[in-house]
Amino acid sequence: xxxxxxxxxxxxxxxxxxxxxxxxxxxxxxxxxxxxxxxxxxxxxxxxxxxxxxxxxxxxxxxxxxxxxxxxxxxxxxxxxxxxxxxxxxxxxxxxxxxxxxxxxxxxxxxxxxxxxxxxxxxxxxxxxxxxxxxxxxxxxxxxxxxxxxxxxxxxxxxxxxxxxxxxxxxxxxxxxxxxxxxxxxxxxxxxxxxxxxxxxxxxxxxxxxxxxxxxxxxxxxxxxxxxxxxxxxxxxxxxxxxxxxxxxxxxxxxxxxxxxxxxxxxxxxx
DNA sequence: ATGCGGACCTGTTAGC
DNA sequence: TGCTAACAGGTCCGCA
Numbered sequence: 001x002x003x004x005x006x007x008x009x010x011x012x013x014x015x016x017x018x019x020x021x022x023x024x025x026x027x028x029x030x031x032x033x034x035x036x037x038x039x040x041x042x043x044x045x046x047x048x049x050x051x052x053x054x055x056x057x058x059x060x061x062x063x064x065x066x067x068x069x070x071x072x073x074x075x076x077x078x079x080x081x082x083x084x085x086x087x088x089x090x091x092x093x094x095x096x097x098x099x100x101x102x103x104x105x106x107x108x109x110x111x112x113x114x115x116x117x118x119x120x121x122x123x124x125x126x127x128x129x130x131x132x133x134x135x136x137x138x139x140x141x142x143x144x145x146x147x148x149x150x151x152x153x154x155x156x157x158x159x160x161x162x163x164x165x166x167x168x169x170x171x172x173x174x175x176x177x178x179x180x181x182x183x184x185x186x187x188x189x190x191x192x193x194x195x196x197x198x199x200x201x202x203x204x205x206x207x208x209x210x211x212x213x214x215x216x217x218x219x220x221x222x223x224x225x226x227x228x229x230x231x232x233x234x235x236x237x238x239x240x241x242x243x244x245x246x247x248x249x250x251x252x253x254x255x256x257x258x259x260x261x262x263x264x265x266x267x268x269x270x271x
Numbered sequence: 272a273t274g275c276g277g278a279c280c281t282g283t284t285a286g287c
Numbered sequence: 288t289g290c291t292a293a294c295a296g297g298t299c300c301g302c303a
Contacts (some may be wrong), residue, residue, distance in 0.1 A: 003296060034279070034298085058297075075297055076281080091281085110280050112297060127299090154274060163298070170296060219296065220283080239296095260276075262294080 002073040004135065004168030005211035006222050006230060007058045010079050013225030015053050017081045017102050018062075022049045027095040029088065034074060034114040037094065041117045045069060045096075056123065057131050057167030067119040070127070074112030080105050081225045131167040135204050140166050142198030149189040149197070158259045159189035160204065169204060172217055172239045175264045177203040179238045184270040185263050210235060238264040 002010070023045050031037035045064055052063040060079075062069040071079065082103040088095065089107070094115060096104040106115065118125045133139035148165055149156075159165060161174050169177070178185050180203035183196060192200075216222060216230030219240065223229060237247050242255035246266040255264050 006296075032280095072297080074280095075295070108280095109282065110295090110297095112280070152273075158274085161297095172296060217296080222296070259274095 002058065002077065002216070002222060003170035003173055003211075004055075004058060004208055005173070005214075005232065006216035007055055007060060007073060007168075008212050009216040009224050009230060010073070011053055011055050011060055014079055014081055014104060017100075017225075018050045018096075018098060018104060019053065020049055020051075021098040021100050021102065022047060023096055024099045025095075025097040027097070028093065029095075030093045030111075031115075033093065033108065033111050034072070035116065037115045038117045041069065041115065044117055044119075056128050057134070057163060058170075059128060061122045063122075067117060068122040070114070070116040070118065070122060070125060071106070072114045074108060074110060074114070076110040076221065077106065077108035077113035078221075078223055079225060080107070080223065080227055131163055132165045133167070135166050135168050135208055140201055140204070142194060142201040145197040145201055146192075146194040149192065152188070152190040154189055155185060155258055156183060156187045156189045156192055156200075157185035157263060160200070161259075161261075166204070168208070171261050172219075172236070173204070173207050173211065175239045176207045176237060179265060179270060180207060182270055184267075185258060185265050238266065240264065 026042040026046055028037050044066060048064045050062055054061045058072060060071040082105055091109040092105055092107045094106040122128060149159055152159060157174050157178060160169050177200060181200040183200055211217060211232040214230060214232040215224055217232040218229035219233060238253050241253045242264060243252050246253055246269060249268045251266055251268045253264055254267055255262055
């Protein structure tokens with residue numbers, strides 16, 4: 001579910017409610033996530049204040065004086081702020097209750113998400129250390145994509161969705177960026193020119209920035225920290241638009257599977 | 272090193 | 288209406 005814009009929307013939404021606030025109690029109803037929620041988490045954060053919340057790729061990092069809690073939302077996860085007590089539902093796996101009375105609730109029906117703890121530098125955690133550059137930073141450029149793609153036979157779409165190349169680009173925004181750049185998703189990554197990678201790099205940034213500005217994309221169940229949907233769905237040019245008219249040329253949008261993911265494109269606009 | 276398929280899990284929808 | 292199969296925003300791991 002959540003890609004970078006949805007995670008960033010979550011981060012900015014919860015920050016004002018939890019920054020500087022002390023955790024009063026942690027309730028883990030079901031710790032069986034992608035990885036088990038570590039037993040020491042409760043002990044490590046109870047009574048401690050959240051010093052900062054940052055994001056690396058699709059991971060949220062809650063900084064405490066003694067270490068960091070890493071939260072990934074997987075495919076179906078969400079974090080919501082509750083200002084009054086609300087009965088926990090089936091997939092509400094964890095609550096972080098603050099001394100202020102505010103509750104941060106983690107919900108994740110598919111349990112692909114994770115809640116982890118690291119006592120050291122979070123960037124050095126094994127899951128974060130290998131991540132490629134942030135797409136919205138300066139490191140991601142056409143030149144970078146061009147260099148990293150040389151010698152690769154895989155499709156350009158799988159290439160930009162590889163978190164070791166660039167982190168945070170999931171299926172929706174990979175489709176959208178390739179459309180914006182006019183590049184066919186099946187093209188071999190290693191054969192695309194530098195000029196076209198310049199376009200693609202810029203398109204990735206632009207699509208993600210616009211989506212962040214709209215509060216992310218809600219297809220079915222993404223909600224921000226206040227329980228509201230994101231509005232980028234109305235801006236989607238190709239994703240989930242199979243058979244509908246291309247916004248540029250009116251030809252029907254095509255869909256096919258690529259690397260086990262649905263891939264949407266316009267065969268006239270993307271070469 | 273690269274690249275692919277399978278795995279994790281639940282809910283919803285499409286198709287027979 | 289009911290059963291089954293396919294699919295869903297992610298990504299790690301093991302194998303070729």
